[in-house]
Every structure is written in C-alpha cells, then in structure tokens.
Amino acid sequence: MKAVRIHKHGNKDVLVWEEVPLPVVKDGQVLVEIKAAAINHLDIWVRKGIPGINLPMIIGSDGAGMVSKIGKGVDKFDVGDEVIINPLLFCGTCSSCLNQQENQCYSIGILGETTNGTNCEFISLSQRNLIKKPSNISFESAASFSLAGQTSYQMLINRAKLKKDDIVFIWGASSGVGSFGLQIAKAYGCKVIATAGSKKKCKYASELGADLSLNHYKDDITSLVKDYTKGKGVNVVFEHPGLETWKTSMKILSRYGRLVTCGSTTGPKVSIDLRYIFFKQQSILGSTMGTLSALNGIINFIEHGKVIPVVDKIFPMRNIAEAHKYVENSNQFGKVVLVP
Numbered sequence: 001m002k003a004v005r006i007h008k009h010g011n012k013d014v015l016v017w018e019e020v021p022l023p024v025v026k027d028g029q030v031l032v033e034i035k036a037a038a039i040n041h042l043d044i045w046v047r048k049g050i051p052g053i054n055l056p057m058i059i060g061s062d063g064a065g066m067v068s069k070i071g072k073g074v075d076k077f078d079v080g081d082e083v084i085i086n087p088l089l090f091c092g093t094c095s096s097c098l099n100q101q102e103n104q105c106y107s108i109g110i111l112g113e114t115t116n117g118t119n120c121e122f123i124s125l126s127q128r129n130l131i132k133k134p135s136n137i138s139f140e141s142a143a144s145f146s147l148a149g150q151t152s153y154q155m156l157i158n159r160a161k162l163k164k165d166d167i168v169f170i171w172g173a174s175s176g177v178g179s180f181g182l183q184i185a186k187a188y189g190c191k192v193i194a195t196a197g198s199k200k201k202c203k204y205a206s207e208l209g210a211d212l213s214l215n216h217y218k219d220d221i222t223s224l225v226k227d228y229t230k231g232k233g234v235n236v237v238f239e240h241p242g243l244e245t246w247k248t249s250m251k252i253l254s255r256y257g258r259l260v261t262c263g264s265t266t267g268p269k270v271s272i273d274l275r276y277i278f279f280k281q282q283s284i285l286g287s288t289m290g291t292l293s294a295l296n297g298i299i300n301f302i303e304h305g306k307v308i309p310v311v312d313k314i315f316p317m318r319n320i321a322e323a324h325k326y327v328e329n330s331n332q333f334g335k336v337v338l339v340p
C-alpha cells in the first residue's frame with residue numbers, strides 16, 4: 001500500500017508518498033481502507049519535530065473509511081462497515097478509561113504522533129478506535145472533524161459546562177477547533193463573538209452563526225467586546241493561540257468567567273495576574289482531546305445538522321506537500337482533507 005511517511009523532521013519536502021507494507025491485523029483489530037483523512041496542526045508539528053516521535057512515521061490523526069478485514073475477537077464491526085476513526089489512543093482498562101474519561105487514560109496517545117497515522121491507504125486499529133459512520137455523513141466530512149470536533153466539544157461542554165445564556169468568545173473561527181467551537185456554542189443557544197484573520201473569513205464566521213465577528217489583526221477586541229457585553233465581558237473564552245491572545249482573553253473574561261484552553265500555537269508561556277483570578281472568581285481550565293462521549297456528542301450534532309464540518313479543500317494524498325503548505329500559509333477556513 002501507499003502512505004505518507006517522514007524519515008526525518010523538517011519542512012514539507014520531508015513528506016514522502018511511498019510504498020509501505022500492509023499493516024498486520026492483530027487480535028481485536030480491524031483493518032480499515034482509508035477513504036479520506038484530514039490535516040491537523042499536529043501533523044505539522046510532528047513533521048517539524050516534537051519529542052517522542054518514532055521515525056519513520058506515517059503521519060495523520062483524522063480519517064474515515066471502510067472495514068476491509070477483522071481480526072480474532074472483533075465483535076462490533078463487520079467487513080464493509082463504514083467507520084470514523086477516533087485518533088485518541090486509550091487502553092480501555094485503566095481506572096480513567098473505566099470511568100469513561102478516556103482522554104485521561106494513563107497510556108494516552110494520538111494516532112500519527114504516538115503510532116502510525118491515517119495518511120495512508122490502509123490502517124490497522126483496535127475496534128475501540130472506531131465508530132460507525134452515520135450514512136448521511138460523507139467520508140470527506142467524516143474524516144474532517146474527529147480530532148478538532150471532540151476537542152472543541154470537550155472544552156465547551158465537558159470542561160466549561162456551557163450554559164445557554166453564556167456569551168462565548170471564540171478565537172480563530174477559521175481553524176478546525178474554532179469552527180467547531182463556534183457552531184457547538186450556537187447549537188447550545190449561546191451568543192457567540194468570534195474572531196478571524198481577514199474580512200472574508202469574518203464573513204464566513206458570521207455565516208456559521210457568529211453574532212459578532214471581529215478581525216483579530218485589526219479590531220480593538222477588548223473595547224468592542226466590552227461594548228457588546230455592556231461592560232460585563234464574556235462568560236467563556238475559547239483559547240488555543242496562547243501567547244498572542246492570552247492578555248486579551250483575560251481582559252475580556254467576566255466575573256465568574258471560565259477560560260478553557262487546548263493549545264498554544266503562538267507560544268506557551270503567558271503571565272497571569274492572580275488578583276483578577278481570585279477577585280473575579282474566574283476559572284482557567286485545561287483540556288486535551290475528548291472523551292468518547294465528546295466524540296459521540298459532536299457526531300450526534302453533525303448527524304442532525306446542528307454542526308456542519310467545514311471542508312475547505314480536498315487534496316489527493318500524493319500532493320501532501322502542497323496540502324501542508326496550504327495549511328501553513330493559513331489559507332483555509334475549516335479543514336483540509338486528503339483522499340488516497
């Protein structure tokens with residue numbers, strides 16, 4: 001079979017579309033023929049080099065496909081089933097997993113980072129990592145939301161405990177997590193202020209349901225949010241850029257507000273003024289990936305049309321270098337999908 005592998009870390013030129021052995025199907029595992037996969041920023045970091053990557057590595061976390069073979073002991077799937085891949089690797093037997101907190105598993109991992117990923121023609125996975133694909137979701141859509149969708153759902157529903165009268169502030173509505181965060185908050189009945197990096201992207205954010213769309217490069221976010229919220233600030237801030245947005249995130253957070261973060265794409269070191277935290281009784285919540293209930297939650301929203309996975313562009317997998325360049329230049333609104 002063919003796969004996108006990296007043999008060393010570096011720029012897009014280290015991505016190779018090459019012949020690799022078909023994966024072995026062990027007991028409890030399912031061989032999935034990949035019909036579509038998607039790019040996450042994680043793929044770029046894995047390519048550039050983060051600690052703990054075994055080389056060579058097939059990259060990619062998100063995918064959807066069809067079951068082509070089942071191993072001994074597989075009881076939930078049959079050949080021909082259409083499936084969505086959960087990129088979260090979890091053991092299924094530790095105390096966290098048994099308490100349905102799979103993203104707190106003691107041996108947590110992510111496909112395409114901990115083990116070979118989805119940018120290939122076939123992948124062998126535990127049946128724990130598969131969910132049957134609703135028939136009204138295309139393979140391209142099904143491949144586009146698993147990582148970002150479960151992350152956003154986990155942040156807003158399971159961590160920030162969203163309430164329908166909350167005003168939610170979403171940084172970067174054109175990103176995968178941002179576009180899902182915006183739609184999840186709207187599906188919950190919240191008012192949403194979203195940011196994007198251009199006039200065109202702000203228009204898309206409004207079309208996705210944002211009540212107020214702001215340009216994070218040009219607008220005075222703090223004063224516009226204060227005007228919109230009549231000086232109170234927002235109840236929930238959805239953080240993932242980190243360094244470049246943190247100060248503003250804290251300034252616009254209301255009394256009793258919750259800031260939930262899943263990333264630090266612009267830098268990880270920020271400063272916090274503790275006086276605001278205790279006096280305003282605010283919460284700062286960390287979040288990573290999602291529980292199975294979060295993944296099922298986002299699938300349910302998508303199946304019923306309450307959330308639409310935004311697929312910006314589809315590339316053939318062999319053009320992986322071009323696709324990475326497109327994502328690195330921040331050209332997209334939503335997800336970039338790959339097809340074998």
Ligand SMILES: [Zn+2]
Binds near residue numbers: 092093094098107
């Ligand atoms: Zn576990």
